[in-house]
Each structure stands twice: as C-alpha cells, then as structure tokens.
Amino acid sequence: MRRTRRALAVLAAVAVVGVAACTTSVGTPSRGPGPDRALPPTNAPFDYQLGGAYAPHPETEVVVRDREAEPAAGLYNICYVNAFQTQEHELARWEDDHPELLLGDDDGYVVDGAWNEVLLDISSARKRAALADVVGAWIEGCAADGFDAVEPDNLDSYTRSEGLLDADDAAAFARLLTGRAHAAGLAIAQKNDTGLAPRGPSLGFDFAVAEECNRWSECDAYTDAYGDAVLVIEYRAADFATGCADWPDLSIVHRDLDVRPLGSRGYVHDAC
Numbered sequence: 246m247r248r249t250r251r252a253l254a255v256l257a258a259v260a261v262v263g264v265a266a267c268t269t270s271v272g273t274p275s276r277g278p279g280p281d282r283a284l285p286p287t288n289a290p291f292d293y294q295l296g297g298a299y300a301p302h303p304e305t306e307v308v309v310r311d312r313e314a315e316p317a318a319g320l321y322n323i324c325y326v327n328a329f330q331t332q333e334h335e336l337a338r339w340e341d342d343h344p345e346l347l348l349g350d351d352d353g354y355v356v357d358g359a360w361n362e363v364l365l366d367i368s369s370a371r372k373r374a375a376l377a378d379v380v381g382a383w384i385e386g387c388a389a390d391g392f393d394a395v396e397p398d399n400l401d402s403y404t405r406s407e408g409l410l411d412a413d414d415a416a417a418f419a420r421l422l423t424g425r426a427h428a429a430g431l432a433i434a435q436k437n438d439t440g441l442a443p444r445g446p447s448l449g450f451d452f453a454v455a456e457e458c459n460r461w462s463e464c465d466a467y468t469d470a471y472g473d474a475v476l477v478i479e480y481r482a483a484d485f486a487t488g489c490a491d492w493p494d495l496s497i498v499h500r501d502l503d504v505r506p507l508g509s510r511g512y513v514h515d516a517c
Contacts, residue, residue, distance in 0.1 A: 282394075282427065282430065282431065282432045282451065283321070283393060283432065284394075284432050284451055284452050284474055285306075285307045285321045285323070285393070285394065285432075285452060285474070285476065285496070286306055286307065286321065287473040287474060287494065287495075287496065288473060288493075288494050288495060288496055289306035289307050289321075289496050290302070290304045290305050290306055290307070290496070290498075290516040290517075291305060291306065291307035291308065291309070291476055291496045291498055291516060292305050292307070292308050292309070292498060292500075292514060292516070293309050293478050293498055293500050293504055294308055294309060294310050294311075294314070294504065294506070295309065295310070295311055295325055295504050296503055296504035296505050296506060296509075297504075297505065297506035297509075298310050298311075298314040298315065298317070298506070299506040299507040299508070300317075300507070301317055301320060302514070302516075304516070305317075305320060305516070306320060306321060307320065307321045307322075307323065307476065307496060308320050308321070308322055308323065309322075309323040309324075309325055309396060309454070309476075310322065310323070310324065310325065311324075311325045312324050312325060312326050312383055312386065312387055312390075315390065315391075316390060316391045316392050316393075321393050321394070322391065322392045322393050322394070323392065323393065323394045323395065323396050323434065323454070323476075324384075324387035324390070324392035324394065324395045324396065324431075325395075325396050325398065326380060326383050326384060326387070326395055326396065326397050326398065327362070327397075327398050327399060328365075328380045328383075328397030328398060328399060328400075328418075328422060329364065329365055329367065329397070329398070329399035329400060329402040329415070329418070330357055330360075330362040330363065330364050330365060330398075330399045330402050331347070331362050331363045331364075331365065332362065333360065333361050333362055336363055339363070343375070343379065345366075345372070346365055346366050346372055346375055346376055346379075347363050347364075347365065347366060348363065348364040348365060348366040348367075348368070348406060348409055348410070349363075349366075350409070355405070355406055355407050355409060357399075357402065357405050362399075364402050364405065364406055364410070365402075366409075366410075367403075367410060367414045367415065367417070367418040368409060368410055368414055370417070373414075373417055373418045373421055374421070376418065377418070377421035377422065377425060380397070380422060380425075381421070381422070381425035384397075384422065384425050384426050384429055384431065385425070385429050387429075387431065388429035388430055388431050392431065393431065393432065394426075394431050394432035394433060394434060394451070394452075395426050395431050395432075395433050395434070396433075396434045396436050396454050397419075397422050397433070397434075397436060398436050398437075399436070400415055400419060400435065400436055400437060400438045400441060401415070401437055401438035401440070401441075402415070403415045404440075412440060412441060415438075415441065416441060416444060416448055419435075419441075419448045419449070419450070420448050420449060423448060423449025423450060424449065426449075427449065432451040432452065433449065433450055433451055434450060434451065434452050434453055434454045434476070435448075435450040435452075435453045435454070435467075435470075435471075436453075436454045436455075437454070437455060437456055439463050439466035439467070442466045442467055442469070442470045443466075443469070443470055445470050445471070446470055446471070450471075451474070452471050452474035452475065452476070453467040453470065453471045453474065453475045453476070454475075454476045454478070455467050455475060455476070455477050455478070456477075456478045456479075456480075457478070457479055457480060457481075457484060458477055458488075459477065459479055459484040459485070459487045459488035459491070459492075459497075460479065460480075460481060460484040464477065464488070464491075464492055464495070468492070468495070473494045473495060475495050475496070476495075476496045476497075476498075477492070477495055477496065477497040477498070478497075478498055478500055479497065479498070479499050479500075480499075480500060480501070480502045482499060485497065485498075485499035485515065485517075488517075489517035493517075496516075497516065497517050498514070498515070498516045499513060499514065499515040499516070500513055500514060501513035501514075
C-alpha cells in the first residue's frame, strides 16, 4: 500500500473493518470516452482508505481502497494497485514467479528505499507485455469485485530507476494498463507525476489522483490535463486549507500520513 512519495513514514498494517460487499455509482458522474466508463463525480467528498477500509462518513461519495479490500456499497469506488513496483511483502512471490521482471543489474535490484520496494522492469516491450498480464489480472479482479475505476501507483518510478528506465518506458506501460482497464469497463486514474501529466489523457488516463499537489504547488499540472476530474490528498492541515480555498471545484481530502482507519489513534479525515 502506497503513500506520498516525499514522506518517509512507514505504513503500519491495520485491519479491514466495516466493509460492504457490493457497489453502485452515486450521483450523476461525468462520462469518459467509453460508453461503459463512468468517471468519479467532480467536487465530491471522498476518502482515501489505503491503510484499512472502514464505513465511510455519510457525506462521502468517492472511496479509494486497496485491491484486496471490498468496495463500499453505494459509492464510487477506486481500486488501488501498485503497478510499477512490488509490494514489499510480495517480493518473494515475484522472485519465485517472475524474477526476470524485477529491475536490477549486476549490483542487485533497484529499490525504492523509502518503501523498500523493488521496481518492476518496464524497459522493453516484451517485459512490459508480460507485466501487463500480471497487473492486468489485478485490474480485472478490481472490475470483478465491483470497483468503478483503478488507480495504478508509481507511474513515476522511472525517476528512481538509477537511469535504467525513462518516461517513455512508463508511458508505454501505462498505455497497456489503460487498455486493460478500459477493456474491463473501468476508468483509470493517473497517479501523481506532473512530468507525464500533459501526456496523460493521450495515454488513456481518464482522471487524476494527486498527493500533496497543494504542498508542492503542482495542482495546475493536473487540472491543465484533466480539468476538474482531479482527486487531491493532502497530509498537512495548512495545505488542505490552501487547496480548499484555491481549488473549490476539486475533490480534496485531508488524511493522516498513514491513512489509518476510523477509530485508530492518529486518524485524521476532513473533506471539502
């Protein structure tokens, strides 16, 4: 489960509670390019629940949850997938099943040190196709579980690849993922990476999920590409207040850095 790239806090494992088993989209969401893909309603209260699922606040309309969680009944649900790096606890499985798809050289794996995650090797068309089969199955699982959209994380992993990957590699893999999502009837979000934001819609992304774009004065990079179809997560109260004042047409949520479940010590949630 991923959090902001610039923070070094470690996400604690938390139990999944208060989870519903089915979903329907709410309101009148805008439509994506495909006839069967609904985008999240704009300027709607939303919650970012990657640290553990819980019953959403009554006003919530959009929820992001990990792919291993159940979608929330009656809401627009976005499925989180770590698409460009391994989850730390899944590395052994990757080594057993797909060692050739882990990025590395003679000195070992290339690791995102903030999260101790090995980067996936998207450096060639052959490897991207093989990875798209793995990640694509997760995306199809999100659709089968009743999610409305998918959020593939770590699009920007090429910036941590020690020069072994570049933006074009990430863009090419993104095209494969957006195709898989659309074929499954899901909308798909660009997660972070202002560098690829201008190309995002042409890669097939339908909307954006941006962490701390008010903190780093980056929100316009996403609105230039996606209009008001941008979901913003801020982890500091001042940045959240700035976002609510400067971007009244966006969905913005304030969460604690570890995105803890409701009832946990340190839990923070506010939306505007």
